[in-house]
Every structure is written in structure tokens, then in C-alpha cells.
Amino acid sequence: MDISPTTLLVLALLGYIAGGLAGLAFCRHEKLANFCSFGCGTLAALCGTVACIMSLATGATTVASLQLQLLPTLIPYVQFTISLDPLSAFFGLLVSLLSFALSLYSLGYARGFYGRKNVGVLGAFFNLLLLATTLVVMADNAFFFLMVWEIMALSAYCLVSFEHEKPETRDAGVLYFVMSHIGTGCIMLGFLLLFQATGGYDFAGFHALSAKPEWLASGSRNAAFLLFLAGFGIKAGIVPLHTWLPAAHPVAPSNVSAFMSGVLIKTGIYGLTRVFFYFLGTPPMWWGVTVLTIGTISAVLGVLYALMQHDLKRLLAYHSIENIGIILMGFGASLMFLNTGHPLLATLALIAGLYHTINHAVFKGLLFLGAGAVLHATHTRDMEQMGGLAKQMPQTAFCFLIGAVAISALPPLNGFVSEWLTYQSLLQGFGSTDSLLRLMFPIGGALLALTSALAAACFVKAFGITFLAQPRSEPAAQAHEVPLTMLLGQGVLVAACVFLGLFPTFFLRVLDPLTQLLTGLQISQQLTLANGLVLSGVNQAGGTVSTLGIAVLGVALLFVPFALWLVLGQKTKTRVGPTWDCGLKGLTPRMEYTATGFSKPIRMIFKALFRPRREVQREYDFSPYFATSIRFEAHVEEVFETRIYRPLQRLVLRLSRRMRALQAGSLQAYLIYIFITLLLLLLFAL
Amino acid sequence: MNPAVSTPIPTEIGSQIIMLLAALMLVLQLLLVVQRMLLTNIRLFALQSLMLSAIATVVAYYYNATHVYIVAGLTLVGKVIFLPWLLNRLVRRINIVQEIEPLFNAPTSMLICGGLTLLGYLVARPFTTLHKLGNNTLAIAITLLLTGFFLMINRRKAISQVLALLTIENGVMLAAVALTTYGMPLVVELGIFFDVMVAVMVLGILVYRIRESFASMDTGKLDQLKG
């Protein structure tokens, strides 16, 4: 038989379903449940990956298209259709690839729950989440899209509150679901506006809309833009709609938080891409400006807050905000170029955004898996308790380091490539318009530079404090390398990082049908030089880079130090000795630099933003210089939470309590309500 | 319009009689509002019901419609004799004499009732043109309804609230009899009648239970369920 993407896709979906059912079926015997559900998940994800790659490789605009006849069409507008156009295929690839790595990883990670929690339920919800997410990016019909979108949110909620015994987990879960549902409300309204204009729910109709002049002129188009931006923005975690993200990601089981940070928020990006570049038609200038601004703000604030965290997973969560910002910078620039009529640049910027999307999915997934491994080994997320893990768990340390280098946008790995593309589009964009707006591009570039430099600082801290130096606690000292499946899961993503980093030009070809669909251009040839070894800007003079070349030459240059060593220092020996301790009785872990200490200079520099508070209590016997005990407490204010969300919540609750006075319990009052209603109606309705 | 069959007494007079009786019902209603003694209230209610059945008789006479006679009879038996008797027993059984302070004092209630009457006529004005026997009883019916409603709000004792409900019922029946020629279909009339009976019984049961578990008839005490 021939393997068509469609068959594989169906296989994948069935696989997820089977995995979920298996999880429920065997929820009494955890080993079996673990094996079956996550095993099915792994295989299904593999099928999905292959299917998406195949359909992207063939490059047709719509490869697979399924009709699921769940409900008869007697319910108006309900129809369930899946189609695999290049955009869906691209995001489907992202989803399936991550799902593959994560399911593999989960096989090992879930063992941590044996005896504590029901692994079968975990597997079931996990597969449900995978299924829903896959369907979200492939839905071809807004009704179906909204449906699977909600199922996705629901299963994610169940997974976030999987360890619901902890109160903070419950709160985080509720916060996530509430915000996500508000987002869904916005998205629903947006789609309803489109529906109002077309009279149908299928995406093809919406796309056709983007050609209609009367629609382009209508105000509801702008309304739809804002609604979608807010709705999908909440899911993607843009500032200031991000508060759920650092709350929910840390408390979830690590394989789930990896999925949420790597994939779930990308569904928001998918929605934005689908809507902005496929439905809404040529954008007015202010759309691009808005998106670019939001992107820049999210990037900078995200990384700044990340620096202040010492909970490893929380830190990573904030970095997701940062990277979403970077993606949106690309999108915003692209929208602006579309407005000023530079499709080529628009395509470049769009590619930059999409490339960063998949990159972030890969390395953020990797980092969360690493964090999960650390959690698995040390049972803590607090970096101040870690240290020295590079010796106990070298493989994990290596994987994490790769991820750290990649996310800090350092050559030759993938983060660098996509940020390079972003820089290129921003710089080329300067010439695209004469208005003052063009200053946004270089300023944005500079802030992007700030962002990536801060990210580098943050990951020096994350990796250095977690994996290097002496263990800061007993568990960290007792830590052990994680089981093979978990390492394999990370390995897959490491490989992806390296491939995306070293062979960008090969990957860009895959994007051609996608850009063809969205902006009508295929520019991978223009971006490719020296038969694929070199990546170039839209015009070669604009600048070129070759991560592969850098890597190769770097290895080659290793010859130099070795030569020097051979010539001058063969006879030298290497001794292991104590670290210089200023003549004290040896260094203890308590003398090491802490995570908090590491980020202190930044905290001081940006104190206007962080408003740091510190409480120091020192108790001493005779002189303050010989304190017997010192208690130090430092807090950083999270502005949006304390200034916007909390007051809002308090306000709503207070008003609701006021309302309760209406139901005061007195029959007379109730009668009076009815009486007054009656009188009013008699007076006015007649 | 002119009645179905010609009768010795001309229609106008019948119309006058009906209006008169209806007005009397209204007056009784107002008395009910100001009167606090429960037993007196019950008697007033009985009297009102009597007026009602009288009206029914007149209507029946003019259209010599048998089933309206039946209605008149039922009203007489039920509302004039049986219910008052039942309520009397209730009041004696749980010996409470009078309504302690209603929500509004007498003058205020009178003012309010005046306003309500005005409203009733206001609402009913467009329909007084219907050339029909007892055409503008609608105004009185509405007024009875509203004042009964107000009475219900104004009183605290369970019994007097039941009474108020019954006066509302009277207003409705007035409309049913006088406004709609020939009254409603018999089956409906019967249904309504028995419903009212059963309702009063159920209310009686409840009043007993409340009485024995609250040791009071004051529905003002029933305010535990909030929010």
C-alpha cells in the first residue's frame, strides 16, 4: 500500500485516541498504563511528524483533507473538517515533533508518579491534549476549531491541576483556565464577526473575504484584529496578558509544562498567523506597529522578569514570554511591510517569525525536559538548592547546555539563525518607508540585542547555578542520572536544535509552500547561497551568515591551541587542587554565589521596574559585625499582577458581594420586585 | 352590543348594576387594606366574594348562560361560605387576633391604593370603548389585582397574605366573568375553582407546619435563606 499523508494523519489521530483509552483502561496497573498510553502517544506522534514532513515536502497547497461526520449537518453551521495545508502542516510538524520527544520522555518521567498519582489518568489526559492540539492546527472550520481549541484548554487545565493537592497548583489551574476561556471568548467573537461577513464558518470562505473591498473597508475588520490579538495573545502569553503563564507552567508535571511552553502557546501563534496573513487581508499600518510594539515589550519584560526567578521552571516560563515577543516582532515587521507593499521583506520577516517559532518550540521543550530531569533527580525546582549536577548527571547537563546556548541566540545553534533573520528583516525594513515609523526597526533591533544579551546572562545563571560548582543541598549531592527514555527524549530535541542551527537553508525550503500560501512568494532560493552552505538576506549584499561554516572552521581552528600545546607544553602535568579559599578552612557551598546574588546587579539597574524590597534581620551578641544569625528576604514586585490583576479581581468580588443584598431573604422585598416590574411594564410597555 | 336574548330589564341597568357591584368590591378591597383585625378581614373577603357571585348571576341572567350560573353558585359555596369558614378555623386554632404593624401605616396605604386605582383606570381606558356588558369592569379588575398585590406586600401574617392572594383571585374572576362574555369555558372555570380550593388547603398545611416549627405566624421571621 502507498503511505499518503492522509493515512498517516488518521493513524496518528487514532493512535492518540488509543493511547488515551489505554491509559484509562489500565489506570489500575500503572506500569502497563504508562507503557501503553505513552507508547501509543510516541508512535502516533511519529506518524504525525512523518505525515507533516511528507505533505510539506510535496508542497501542494492542500494535501490531506478529511471530513469527520460526527454530527449530522442538521445543527446549523456545525461541520467537522480537517485539512492539511502548508500552514497546518508546518505547525503540525512542530506539534508532532514535540509530542514525539515528550511522549518518549514521559515513559521515563511518569515513573516518578508511581504510587503517588494515577499514571493512567495522566496518560489519558496527555494523549487527549496531544490529539486536541493536533486537531487545532489542522481544523479547517472555525466551529470545529473552537471546539478542539476548548478541548485543548480543558485537557491542559486537567493536566496543570494534576497535582491538585497543592493549593498553588489549583489556583494556577483556575487562573489559566479562566484567562484562556476569556481568550476563547475573544476568539469566538472574532470568528463570529468573520462569520457575519461570510455567512459560513469554513476557512476557505474567510480567506475569500480578504479579497472583498467592502470587507477591507469595514470597521469590524479592525475589531476582529483586536479581538484575535487579545484572544490568541492570551494563549501565547503576550505582555500584559501573560500572568497565567508563569503561574501555570511551573506547577504542571514537567512533560506537560514542556508541552505547554513548547507547543500550547504556539497554537496562539498559529492562530495569529492564520488570521493575520490568511483571513484579514492587507493590514493597515497600525496593526503592524501594534504587534511590533507588543512583541518588543514582551521580549524585554519577559527576559527581565526571567532573570529575577530562582525557580527553574518559572524562569523558563518567563523566557517563553520573551521568545513569543521575538516571534511577534517578526510578525509585526511583516505586517508593516505588507502595508507598505514590500512582499519580499514581509516574507522574510514572516519566515523569521515562523523559524523562531519552531526553534523556540524545540529548545524550550528541551530546556523544560532538562528541568524536569533535574526535578526528577532532586525533587526541587529551587535553584538555590541545586548545584554540581554536571558531575552527577552529565548527559542531562550537556543537553541543557545545548538548549541554553540555543535560546541565548548564540551561534552556531538555531536560536541565532532565527534572530539573525529577524535582525536582517528589521534592518532591511529601514528603507521600506520614509515615515518616522521606520525608526522602530533599528530601535527594535537594539532592544532585541538587549533581550538576547540578558537571555545569555540569565542562562549563565540558570546553567551555572544549577549544574556547576558544589551541590548546595543534600538531594543535589545525591542526584543521579535519569533513565534512558528521558535522555532519548532530550536527545531528539538536541538533534533538532543542531539540525535547525546548522542547516537552515535546507529547512527554509520546507517553508516555501507556506510563504506561497500566505504572501504569494517563495524566497528560499534567494536566501540560499553556495549550494546551501550559506544563509543570506534577501539580497546577498545585505549580509550573509553560515552557521555550518562557523562550526566547521571553529573545529578546524582547534588545531591552533593543540599545536601550541604540542610545541611548548607536552611535559606539563595537570593536578586537581582545592579552589583558592583566601586561606580559610576550605570553601563550603554556603560561600558560593547564589542565583539571587547573580542577578542582583540587574535588579539594581532596573530597580524602577522591579521595585525590590529586602528585609534583613541580624541578631548579634555584642557587635553587629559578628552576627549570630541573619535572615535575608528579597522580593520583586510583578507590576502587572499587583497593579492590574489583583485590584480587578478584588473589585469584581466586591461588586458581586454587593449584589447579594438583592437576595436578602425577605418575602416582602421579593414581592416588591415583582410589583415594581409589573407597574413598570404596565406604564411603559403599553 | 346587545344581549343574546331580550330580557325585561334593559341592558343599561344590568350594566349599571354590574358597575355598582364591582365598585363595591373595590371599596371592600380598600377596607381590607386598612383593616387589621384578621377575623374582620375574612368577613370582608367573604363579602367581596359575595359581590363577585352576584355579578356572575347578573351576567348569567343577561346571557342566560347556564355555566355562568354554575360559576356564581360555586363562588357562593366556595368563597363566601367554605373558605371563610376554613380560615376562621385556622385563625381560631392558632389564636392570633390582628396584624401587628404592617409595612405602611393606614394613610400611606390608602394613598398608594389611590395611586394604584388611578393606574388601573389609566391602563384600562383604551378598552372601555368595547360596547359590551360590564365593559369597563376591566379597570376595577386590574385595580383589585394591584391593590391585592399591595395588600400582600403590606401584610406580614401568613394568613393575611393568603387572604390577599384570594382577593387577587377575586379580581381575576371578576375579569373572567364580566369582561369575557359568557365567562370562560366551564372546564376552565371548574379547574380554576378547584385549584383555588386545593391551594388554600396546601397553604393551610404549610401555615400549620410553619406555626409549629416557628411558633409564630410572622413571615417576617422567614428570612434565613439569603444570597
Added chain:
Amino acid sequence: MLLLTPILLIPLAAALLCLLVPWRRVMEWINIVAFAATLALGVQLFHEVLAHTVVTEWNQFFYADALSAWMVLLISAVSLGTSLYAGRYFRRDLAAGVVTPGRVKEFSVLTPVFAAGMFLVVLANNLGVMWFALEATALSSVLLVALYNRKTSLEAAWKYIMLGGLGLALALFGTVITYAAAVGQGGGGRLPSFNWSHLMTVAAQFDPRLMQLAFIFVLIGYGTKAGLAPMHTWLPDAHSEAPSPTSAMLSGVSLKVAIYALLRFHILTTQCLGTGYSRTLLLGFGLFSMFLAAPFILVQSNLKRMLAYSSLEHVGLICTAVGLNTPVTIFGALLHMGYHALTKPVLFFAAGNIHQTFHTLKFRVIGPGVVQVLPVTVLFMGLAAVAAMGLPPFGLFYSELTVLSGGFAAGRTGISILILVALVAAFCGLLTQLTRILLGARKAECPNDARTWDGVPAMGLLVGGLLVVSVWCPVPLLQLIHQAAGIIGGKS
């Protein structure tokens, strides 16, 4: 062969039997069998109606069109679920000494009467009879509400009967005036019949002013029974104080039966005055109810009261949808009625289990961590709650989205947006509250006489039905609903 009459008589017969037999088990089974039978007949009726749009008996005294058939199905399904659940519920109550055997008998006698009343409402052709039937349901249910004979339950019953009775009086007045309007058009003379089927044909010539007046009274009257704000005040009290099976029936179907009565008049008014009038009123009351419900849910501290408010919100949605008055929205409203009727009882059953286990409904005492005590109950409650919050894969998601789509398609954007906002608000409330009590780790170990599978048959029946109807809704059913929507909204 007679169809409507047995539907009406079987429950009455069951009531009579229960009155006679002394054994509790037997009473339970009588109820179950009776309602199973009515359900079967309902299905039969539903086929008949599909075949030849209208079924009438006793020269049109009973009259069933698609709308009635749909209601009959809902009523018998919910009643069946209730009678399945009630058995063990009262066994536990008796064991706990909360009720006396006499009361249990009272319950098993009155429940079929209650159901019969509702059947009569939806099957009666004569509007007067319809009113009379509604009064009957009110009276029977009021005794059920007062069943526990606690102070609070008596209070609830008292408020229920007072407000309900008042409302019904107003409704009767409205009915009378409708009759007057009908008479007025013929310039007096004997009205051939007060049958809805007849009025429909002549409604166009009714005296419009009288009809306006009539609809106001009917709206407030039946609105009180349907729990539309601001006449809803009895609803949370009655729902929270009644025994859980009764609460289930009250919010599952009794509210919707009142809505049904309201709809009948709405149709007449629309025929007489055109779409503008009654529709606007329905819209207003519906939206007001939805917006009133949300904050009360958010700060509610009593489980069953919260569920009651959620019912208020759904009823509001149904009214608003009808008020939007396009074929699509009305279809959505009827669909919503059905799905909600299947959902809400499950929540009340679960609440009943929780109540009997923790002997209170206060969130503070119950939660957190009910899941650790009653896993299965919480599972069903969770499913039902997900449905009630309007999340897929459950049907309320379709119906709500259908309503919204209809609203947008009809260009009533503002109102649709308001609906969506209210829905989201209610969602947030339910989610926050339920998470607070269901999930988490128990602090204190509670005295737990609960058995895992308590009430599972009933909840399983309804949730299963809901799931089936959600993911695979049988075509004939949808045709029926379309037919019913056609009756309300004019032919679609």
C-alpha cells in the same frame, strides 16, 4: 390507539398505587416502571409527530405537536432519572433519620403527580387547562420542597408557594384577558373554543391592545414560575432546600415547562402583534437573568444554591435566544433546553451525594478535596459541570454557539456579545467555585458512610444520554427540534 391519554394517566395511576401499597421498595419500582413507560410512549409520540406533525385526542382536548413531543421526552427522561436516584437517596436519609417513612411515601406519591401535571401542561390544548395544570405542578412541588420539614425548607416552600401562587394568579389574569381579546375580535359572541390550535388560526384578528396587556401579565406570571429575574427569587431557596431528586426535577424540567407555557403565548402574541413586541420583552428578561446570575454564582457559598443560579442563567439564555427570534436561535434554544435538562439533574444528584456525606452544602465545610472522598460522584459531577459550563464535547457548546451564530447572522451583534460576556462570566464563577471544593487534599477526615457507586445508575443514564446526544445526535430528533422551532419562529 390512544397515546396522549396514557402518558397522562400512567403517572397518576402510579401515584394512586403508591398511595395504596405500604412497601417502600415497591413504590420505588412503581415509579421507575411508570416513568420508563412514559419514556417509551414519549418516543412513540415523537415518531407519530414526525409522521403527521400533530397528534390530538378527545376531540382536540389533548394536542401534541413537535414542541409538546420534545417536552414530553425531556420530562419523562428526567423523571426516570429522578426515580432511579430517589430510591437510594431516601434509604440513606432514612438511615440517617432525616426523614420519616411517611414523608418518603409522600415523595413517591407526589412525584408522579408533579410529573403528570407537567405532562398535562405540554399536552393540553386549552390554555385555561394549561394554566390549571401548571398550578397543579406548583402545588405538588411545594409539598415536595417542604418535605424535610426543616425551618429553612418550610421557609423556602412558603416563599415558593407565595410567589408562585401570585405569579400564577397574574398568569390567569393574562389568560383571561387573552380570552377577552379573542372574544373582542368577534364583536363578542361565544368563542367556539379556547383551544390553542384554534386561537392560532384566528390570532391575527385579536384586539392588539388587549393582547399586549395580556402578554405582560402572562410574562410576569409564567416568568415567575420559570424563574426569570427579577421574579426568580424563590428559585435558589426552593432548589437548595428541596430533596435533591426534587431539585433535579424542578430545575431540570419544571422551569422549562413554564417556559413552554410562556412560548405558547409568545407565539399567539407574535401572530397578533408581529414579532416586535413579545420578543423584545423576552430579550430583556432573558439578558437580565443571565447577567444577574453570574455574580451570584461567583460569590455563592452554598452548593445547591449555586447550581440553582446556574439554572437561572441557562433559562435566561433560552429566553434570550427565543427573543432573538430567528429560526437558528430558536432551534439553539430548544436544543439548549434538552441538553440542560440532561445536565442539571446530574449536578443535583451529585450535590445530593455530597450533602448526605458531609451533612451540609456549605463550601467551607465540604471542600477542598471532595474527590478524595467521593471519586465517582466527583467524576460525574465534573463531566456534568464541564457540560454546564458550555465546554465541548458536550452539546451545550453547540447550542450556545448556534445561538450566538444566529444572533450574529441576524445582525443583532450587540445582544450576542452581551450573551457571550454573561456566559463567560458564569463560566468563571462555576470553575472557580467547583475547583475550590472538588479538587485538593482533605484537611480533616470526615465521617464517611458513602458507598462509591451511590446514584451511579441515574447519573450514568443521564450523562450517557447527554454524551450520545452530543456527539451523535440522531437525525429524527434534530428534525423534531427543527419542526418545533418552526412552530415558534414561524416556518424556518
Added chain:
Amino acid sequence: MKPDTFAIVLQTALLMALAPLVTGCIRNWKARLQNRRGPRVVQPYFDLIKFLRKDMVISEHASWVFSAAPYVVFITALLAGLMVPMVAIQAPLSLFGGVLAVVGLLALGRFFMALGGLDPASTFGGMGSSREMTIAAIAEPALMLAIFTVAITVGSTDFSHMVAAEQESGWDMLNPTHLMAFAALFIVLLAETGRVPIDNPATHLELTMIHEAMLLEYSGRYLALMEWGASVKQLVLMSILVNVFLPVGLAGDGSLLTLGLGLAFFLIKIFALSAAVVLVETVNAKLRLFRVPDLLSAAFVLAAMALLSTFLFH
């Protein structure tokens, strides 16, 4: 424009040979200005050879990252150097990357150096890395913005293109845009190479040192690589400064004459710049750590003004 091996080898040699000399000169001249005799100009070479000959002591707490760091630092510095035109307009590796790659490579080196500082569990190392990363983070935007102003005007991020374009523009290279950008970049240079007033390379006073603190645990061969890498990096940055803003006399073609001429010009420019650095270091005192951001933000503002001025003059 394929990278040709010969050029690569030559420039690598030049980088490695010249870098220590520049460092030596700066130290020596600084000493002179302070009326000290100071070390010989060629002292750094001897230091490097000595380090290479010595045994190594590696901290017991250190992991493999500690040993990887020196190689990464050294090689990234060289790679960055190969992308910057020094003698000829056409940088050997200009095809493999421009501004962004250079900045990225230097950042990579810094990343590993900071890790290497943290690894031996010594407090000074941590302090050094923390400060280094902080200063780099706030220096980066100024650096980027300054280079962007040029990159935008010539529409390329490739150094060779920039230099070529600048050469064509002739005296126009002295316009305010360039001057301001130059000033900004000069400040950044001081920061990146750890010079007074940001950092004092000559001190080992615990509380003030930044760069040295990270190297504290390194010895022998690794120390040599670290030092050498640092001076190469310094040379790279300086040549960016001189060649992008003052591209006189760079060899256009590969003929020996022009190359020689280019080399001469290059040396002159580099040493002139070193002199400037020396002057600044002598007349300034080291700033408090929390004063440094003010200086760097000043640089950022300069760069921003430069950008604005391009906008005004176009």
C-alpha cells in the same frame, strides 16, 4: 568571494601575533604616562609562553565545562577576527557572517567564560561572571545601535560591504552621524575590553575586578588561552572601530603593495586608538559598578542620536 584558505591563515596569524603586542603597548604607555617604567612592550608574549609551559591546577569542584571554556573563548575570538576586515577590505570570512555573527561569537565566548568563572565554586568567579554578564547586557544595545546606524546607511550587515561603501563616501565619513556612532562604540569598546573606567585589568583587588575574577582559577595552558583570547577580542573590536569609521588605506585587491600599504595604515590606526585608550584610562578613575550603566546608557543615547541624525540627513 569564496573564503580562501591563504587569507584565513594570514589573518589568523596577524590576529594572534598582533593582539599581545597591542596589549603590551597599552600597558607600557600607560605606565609611562604615570611616570613608571612599566613592563616591556613584548612582555605579554613572554607571559603567554610561560603560561603554556607551566603545569595546571584544576579546581576539585570544576566540571568539564571549566576545561571547555578556554578553547571556546580563544576560538570564538579568532573566528570573530576573521570576519572583520583588517588589512584588506575583503575580510576572509565575510561570507560566513557579518556584524551579527561577530557579536554572537563574542557573546558565545563570554558565555563560556562566565560559566568557567562559576564552575570552581569560588565566590570571586561568581561575582566576576555576574558583573561581566550584566555589563555586557547593557553594553550590547549600544554596540548594536551604533553599528546599525552604519549598517542602515549602507544597507548591509557585512563588514566588507560597510567598509567598501564608507570608502566610496570619502570625506562624508566625517559627518556627525559617524562621529556620534564612533563615540558610542568607543565607550562600548572600553566596556567590552574591561578597561578603566569600567574595569581595571591591572588589579586583583577582589571587590573591583570583573574580568580577572573569572580567570582566577585558571592556570597554565588554559590561562594562556584565556588571556590570548581576551587580547584577540580587544584587537578585533579595535579594528572594527578603526576600519568601519576610518576606512582609509584598506587594500582593495590582493597585490602585495596595497596589502603592505594596508598593513601600515592598519597598524598606525590601531596604535593611535590604543593611545586614545591609554589617555582615557590615565585621566579617569574606575567607576563604581552601579555608575557603569549611566556611562553605557550615555553611549546608547549617543548611538540613538546618531540614528536620528541619519534620519534627519536623509
